[in-house]
Amino acid sequence: MNRGKARLAIRAALKGAMLTLALAAGAGPVLSAAPSKADRELEERLRAHIQVLASDEFEGREPGTEGEAKTLRYLGKEWFNIGLVSGTNDPGHEWFAPVTLIAREPAGYAAQFLVKGRRFAVAKDQVLVLTSGKRSLVREAPLLFVGKASSPEFTRNELAGRVAVLLDGVAPEDSPEVSARQNQLLAQGASAVLTVLDGQRSLEQVSARRQRTGYALSQETLGGDLEAFITRDAMAALMKGTGRTLADLSNAATQPGFVPVPLDLSVTLEATTQETTIRTHNLIGKLPGRRPESGAVLLLAHWDHFGICAEPPAEDLICNGAIDNASGVAALTEVARRLARGPQMDRDVYFLATTAEELGLIGAHAFAENPPLPPDQIVAAFNIDSVAIAPRGSPFAIVGRGMTPLDTQIAEVARAERMTLVPGSEANEFVKRQDGWALLQHDIPAVMVTTAYGKIDRMRAFFDGDYHRPSDDLSHPLELGGAADDVRMLTALTRRFADARRVPAKTK
Numbered sequence: 001m002n003r004g005k006a007r008l009a010i011r012a013a014l015k016g017a018m019l020t021l022a023l024a025a026g027a028g029p030v031l032s033a034a035p036s037k038a039d040r041e042l043e044e045r046l047r048a049h050i051q052v053l054a055s056d057e058f059e060g061r062e063p064g065t066e067g068e069a070k071t072l073r074y075l076g077k078e079w080f081n082i083g084l085v086s087g088t089n090d091p092g093h094e095w096f097a098p099v100t101l102i103a104r105e106p107a108g109y110a111a112q113f114l115v116k117g118r119r120f121a122v123a124k125d126q127v128l129v130l131t132s133g134k135r136s137l138v139r140e141a142p143l144l145f146v147g148k149a150s151s152p153e154f155t156r157n158e159l160a161g162r163v164a165v166l167l168d169g170v171a172p173e174d175s176p177e178v179s180a181r182q183n184q185l186l187a188q189g190a191s192a193v194l195t196v197l198d199g200q201r202s203l204e205q206v207s208a209r210r211q212r213t214g215y216a217l218s219q220e221t222l223g224g225d226l227e228a229f230i231t232r233d234a235m236a237a238l239m240k241g242t243g244r245t246l247a248d249l250s251n252a253a254t255q256p257g258f259v260p261v262p263l264d265l266s267v268t269l270e271a272t273t274q275e276t277t278i279r280t281h282n283l284i285g286k287l288p289g290r291r292p293e294s295g296a297v298l299l300l301a302h303w304d305h306f307g308i309c310a311e312p313p314a315e316d317l318i319c320n321g322a323i324d325n326a327s328g329v330a331a332l333t334e335v336a337r338r339l340a341r342g343p344q345m346d347r348d349v350y351f352l353a354t355t356a357e358e359l360g361l362i363g364a365h366a367f368a369e370n371p372p373l374p375p376d377q378i379v380a381a382f383n384i385d386s387v388a389i390a391p392r393g394s395p396f397a398i399v400g401r402g403m404t405p406l407d408t409q410i411a412e413v414a415r416a417e418r419m420t421l422v423p424g425s426e427a428n429e430f431v432k433r434q435d436g437w438a439l440l441q442h443d444i445p446a447v448m449v450t451t452a453y454g455k456i457d458r459m460r461a462f463f464d465g466d467y468h469r470p471s472d473d474l475s476h477p478l479e480l481g482g483a484a485d486d487v488r489m490l491t492a493l494t495r496r497f498a499d500a501r502r503v504p505a506k507t508k
């Protein structure tokens with residue numbers, strides 16, 4: 001008997017008074033269609049993992065902390081006991097593949113203006129200089145007023161060696177547009193961009209946004225762009241000595257045919273950042289196949305979360321990440337258990353618990369850049385993220401539908417498993433917010449196949465609620481019905497894609 005249909009039947013039967021009636025009559029089908037012992041056991045296993053991983057003792061699983069050590073020790077032991085072997089394919093680093101992160105935050109800056117060759121003091125609270133690199137400097141660069149530069153047509157010569165003076169003049173919510181204009185000016189040869197905050201943004205707001213630390217893989221090249229911001233009043237005062245006024249120039253900038261205006265001003269700008277190195281790890285396990293030369297299937301879930309994320313007097317300081325993503329690594333672990341118990345597959349199956357997803361999918365990028373096998377041998381990758389959302393019997397969505405060659409086979413497996421797949425690509429709205437996206441950038445076909453996005457409003461409610469807050473914890477009951485369905489589906493999907501006869505290797 002197929003469980004999927006039975007579940008639907010019981011759902012209908014349980015509505016309203018039917019429940020009492022059916023139970024009173026001792027109706028066989030209703031009772032026999034209740035979650036089986038195996039179903040309940042699977043949910044209990046998932047719950048047990050989540051209760052450990054999202055406990056306060058694990059301190060929110062922040063990369064580079066004791067919380068990481070506890071998380072990796074727990075998962076490594078579970079995976080070893082299940083029967084996986086190390087999947088790093090690196091005898092020097094079994095199981096744990098090192099990932100080195102660099103965290104950068106602004107450390108200091110200076111701006112010195114020269115008006116017609118004479119120094120002009122601008123108070124430190126009127127100007128701000130930022131860099132994406134370790135230390136960036138431009139010395140005595142002439143200023144070129146470019147207005148809003150909304151449709152800039154500059155020659156490289158015009159901008160080269162100069163600092164472009166750009167009018168902000170837009171609401172804070174439009175600031176991505178400003179950064180696009182800044183980047184364009186830099187790409188066209190400007191040494192730096194000095195943005196005049198003549199709109200709604202204050203210097204404090206710009207500064208507050210940038211105090212947040214930026215993260216990168218240690219081997220990534222450091223950007224060295226210089227961005228400076230100055231208040232409107234300070235800019236107006238600076239220009240007094242040049243024979244022009246900011247008001248006149250701002251006006252001129254709105255007229256058709258406006259051309260950039262060189263100012264009788266130059267500036268020395270310097271900004272530095274402080275760097276912290278964080279040593280963290282991806283955990284990689286493997287279930288060896290009979291025919292490893294035929295390729296591999298990859299299953300992944302991020303283990304990391306935000307650690308201590310609030311400050312006193314708040315009572316709950318830990319972002320435990322019960323749903324995000326203790327639920328995902330729990331599901332990953334239970335898929336591993338099921339696959340390890342079954343017959344050996346053709347292909348190797350890799351299990352990857354990534355680090356630093358929350359810092360920008362960094363662990364997944366690190367895996368793809370330094371993979372334990374040639375990436376083109378990965379036939380399919382399935383990411384598992386925040387799956388404790390939907391109840392038992394919910395429909396599945398493919399996050400990344402239409403972006404890989406996997407969809408047809410996924411639909412076949414869903415049919416065979418009597419699982420419902422929602423049509424359409426609505427869930428793709430979230431495709432960039434998960435580790436699969438990092439793999440797609442490296443041409444690894446990666447999707448999420450999950451009940452969590454089957455009804456997108458449920459996921460939205462989570463995003464609007466406990467998501468990335470201390471309340472994503474064990475203080476309320478976990479919905480694990482859909483997560484258990486995800487485990488069954490992912491187990492079937494992995495068996496299908498690990499079958500070299502049914503799914504031929506990629507042709508190059």
Ligand SMILES: [Zn+2]
Pocket residue numbers: 324358468
């Ligand atoms: Zn998250």
